[in-house]
Amino acid sequence: MKKITHIFLGLTALVFTVQLSAQRKLTEATISYDIVINTSNKAPQAADLLDGATSVIYLKGNSSRSEMISSLGTQATLIDGKSGDVTVLKDYGEQKYMIKMTPENWKESNKKYEGVTFTYTNEEKIIAGYKCQKATGTLTDGSTFTVFFTKELLPVNKDFQYLNKNLPGLAMQYEANMGKTIVTYTVSSINFNPVSQAKFDLPKSGYRVMTYEESKGGGNN
Numbered sequence: 001m002k003k004i005t006h007i008f009l010g011l012t013a014l015v016f017t018v019q020l021s022a023q024r025k026l027t028e029a030t031i032s033y034d035i036v037i038n039t040s041n042k043a044p045q046a047a048d049l050l051d052g053a054t055s056v057i058y059l060k061g062n063s064s065r066s067e068m069i070s071s072l073g074t075q076a077t078l079i080d081g082k083s084g085d086v087t088v089l090k091d092y093g094e095q096k097y098m099i100k101m102t103p104e105n106w107k108e109s110n111k112k113y114e115g116v117t118f119t120y121t122n123e124e125k126i127i128a129g130y131k132c133q134k135a136t137g138t139l140t141d142g143s144t145f146t147v148f149f150t151k152e153l154l155p156v157n158k159d160f161q162y163l164n165k166n167l168p169g170l171a172m173q174y175e176a177n178m179g180k181t182i183v184t185y186t187v188s189s190i191n192f193n194p195v196s197q198a199k200f201d202l203p204k205s206g207y208r209v210m211t212y213e214e215s216k217g218g219g220n221n
Contacts, residue, residue, distance in 0.1 A: 026155040026170065029192050031057040033185040035070075055185060057160055060195045064160035078200055079106075079159055087202055088215075097215070098207035105212035110162040115140045118147075118167060127172040128187045135167065137174075147174035153190070 033055040053070035062081025067074060073092035080086070084103035090096065101109070116137050123134040125148060132148035139145075151169040158165035164174060173186040 023151065024153055026059055026153050027061060028195055029057075029059050029190055030195060031059070031170075031187060032189045032191075033057070034188045036184045036186070038182040038184060054188075058195045058199045059155065059157070059160070060197070060200065062157040063200050064157060065199050066160050077160070078202070079157070080200075081157060089203070089207065096207045098203070098209045099212060099215045100209065101212045106159070109212070112139060112141070113162045113165075116163065116166055128190060130172060132172045137163070143177065145175040145177070147171050149174075 035053040035055060053068060056067045056069065058065040058067075060081075062079075064077075064079045064081075066077045068076075073090070075091070076089040078087045078089070084106075086101040086103070086106040088097075088099040088101065090099070107114075116139055118135045118137050121134045121136070125132055125134075127148060127150070130150040130152050132150045135147050135149060137145045137147055145163075147164060147167065149164070149167045149169045149171045153170040154168075155161075155170055158167075161171060163176060164171040171185075173184065176183045176185065
């Protein structure tokens with residue numbers, strides 16, 4: 001009887017260990033999302049130019065760099081893990097802007113995503129090799145969006161994806177509204193190789209530097 005008890009306890013411990021090992025804290029990774037524009041408009045819209053674009057997230061500790069790469073150009077958002085300061089780099093041909101933001105500015109710019117609540121379902125699917133669970137997010141204005149997330153990957157800092165920061169894992173596929181257009185982001189790959197510190201260095205020239213308040217007034221958001 002004692003032998004059976006020891007075997008049972010051993011198996012229980014093994015299962016618990018496997019569950020823990022299946023959860024990976026995302027302290028350093030490169031996450032690539034494919035972007036699809038869902039619109040019923042027959043006439044081309046400005047948002048349609050983002051169809052086929054990619055979003056690449058670089059994570060290193062509490063710091064992050066999020067890049068949106070499209071036919072229009074590139075926009076990068078860098079979050080300093082130590083100070084919480086945010087810098088947005090907009091590179092659209094000859095128009096290059098560097099927008100400096102405090103943590104308070106960043107929170108204000110994302111205020112529509114504050115207070116998002118999630119309800120979870122049992123629906124699951126595999127995305128980029130990870131088991132994902134379906135959830136519905138509800139914003140304070142009553143609008144909703146769908147997200148599939150995995151509990152297998154747990155970002156250390158979730159400010160890089162404000163919409164999904166309250167999820168208990170990494171969003172692998174999610175919707176975001178751009179006016180009346182729905183934009184769907186889906187993870188295509190995750191690379192765990194070390195991320196170069198140079199990714200978080202700010203350019204020293206070539207950009208028009210603006211404060212968050214100036215960027216709002218200038219209509220360059």
